[in-house]
Amino acid sequence: CAKKDNQTTATGAGNSGSAEKKLITVGYAQVGAESDWRLANTQSFKDTFTEANGYKLIFDDAQQKQENQIKAIRNFIQQDVDYIVVAPVVETGWETVLQEAKDQRIPVVLSDRQMKVSDDSLYLAWVGGNFLKEGRDGVKWLEAYLESTGRANDQINIVDLQGTIGASAQVGRTKGIVEGIEAHSNWNLVAQQTGEFTQAKGQEVMESILKSVDKIDVVFAENDDMGRGAADAIKAAGKVPGKDIILITFDAGKDAFDRVINDGTFNCTVECNPLHGPRVAEIIKTLEAGGTVDKIQYVVEEMFDKDGIGGARKAADALPERKY
Ligand code: GZL
Numbered sequence: 001c002a003k004k005d006n007q008t009t010a011t012g013a014g015n016s017g018s019a020e021k022k023l024i025t026v027g028y029a030q031v032g033a034e035s036d037w038r039l040a041n042t043q044s045f046k047d048t049f050t051e052a053n054g055y056k057l058i059f060d061d062a063q064q065k066q067e068n069q070i071k072a073i074r075n076f077i078q079q080d081v082d083y084i085v086v087a088p089v090v091e092t093g094w095e096t097v098l099q100e101a102k103d104q105r106i107p108v109v110l111s112d113r114q115m116k117v118s119d120d121s122l123y124l125a126w127v128g129g130n131f132l133k134e135g136r137d138g139v140k141w142l143e144a145y146l147e148s149t150g151r152a153n154d155q156i157n158i159v160d161l162q163g164t165i166g167a168s169a170q171v172g173r174t175k176g177i178v179e180g181i182e183a184h185s186n187w188n189l190v191a192q193q194t195g196e197f198t199q200a201k202g203q204e205v206m207e208s209i210l211k212s213v214d215k216i217d218v219v220f221a222e223n224d225d226m227g228r229g230a231a232d233a234i235k236a237a238g239k240v241p242g243k244d245i246i247l248i249t250f251d252a253g254k255d256a257f258d259r260v261i262n263d264g265t266f267n268c269t270v271e272c273n274p275l276h277g278p279r280v281a282e283i284i285k286t287l288e289a290g291g292t293v294d295k296i297q298y299v300v301e302e303m304f305d306k307d308g309i310g311g312a313r314k315a316a317d318a319l320p321e322r323k324y
Contacts, residue, residue: 169197251271268305271301
């Protein structure tokens, strides 16, 4: 339920006298600015929650720190905003502050990553990607790729560059990837480490793995940015990313499309749609009209490669329609 009716407010003395619609105030606690995906996600909110569209957006960048997000939520409560939107950096540790918002009757909508709470009435709805499916899709593509290159029965050594540990994107993708590795007796997980969803950390971690593991056939990078870092580390080690070592990434942003289509450093990229602004605005509009909304709302996602195998679409065919 919306917190209060957003009545048209007749203006007081000294004003035009015409009724003007009150802006809906939305406090948005964003994770940070760690990746291209995040920048596109932030832009989607800033493009949607404009005054022209009837909103006042209060935006906070938590620099990937949960304590900063909790502070931002408390700040929104203090300002008595109409809605709080959170992209939770990790899944746990939110019950207390969500209860404070509930006590103040401020509806909370989750976007992007999920929260684990004992009472799911603490938030109204969640919009985001199906992270487990994304991980499974990456495995499906690798199966098809190995089949098509006559390597289905080879010993395949796999590295998993994980996202921020405890983030639902990392939890779901890792689960899908590990499930796939365990289902193939000839697939071996030779290294698994977080690169914090950033290019720099991804490169640093991949450099150390390349020094300690002598045969690597595949790298799953749980976002494009870590994939970029891994590609640089692989090149620096004198190997060719996309050829000597297969690179599968998640997000499917502009740069990933370029790498799949042009220089071939990425072999496959699994989409995670960041354009959540309009979806969250839809939820708020429905609530403002006294309607009810579905609790869990997945965004549409695909997978892209060069040749369209394993359920992927050819990136070159999809390129004209891409928005981020
Ligand atoms: C996914 C999102 C992840 C992206 C990363 O919904 O939470 O966080 O995959 C981003 O690029 O850092």
